[in-house]
Amino acid sequence: MGLPDGWVTDTPGLPRxxxxxxxxxxVVRLQAATAIRHLHERAQADPATA
Incomplete structure (x- = not known):
């Protein structure tokens, strides 16, 4: 997700x-960036199917 390991999960007593x-x-920005990158790569590979 872009945060260091344990950023939230190593907090004692914090429920899930x-x-x-x-x-x-x-996570929204990272997910959006990944989706746009993936769609761009697909469009570059085969513009007819994008």
Whole structure:
């Protein structure tokens, strides 16, 4: 996700639901960038199917 290992998971006593809440929408930018890169690569490989 782009954060150091244990950034949230090494917090003592923090339940899983709280870990996910702490991460929030932090993954959205990385997911969007990955999707755009993937679509761009597909379009470059075969413009007719993009």
């Amino acid at each position: 639901a709280a870990m996910l809440r702490a991460l929030g929408n932090g």
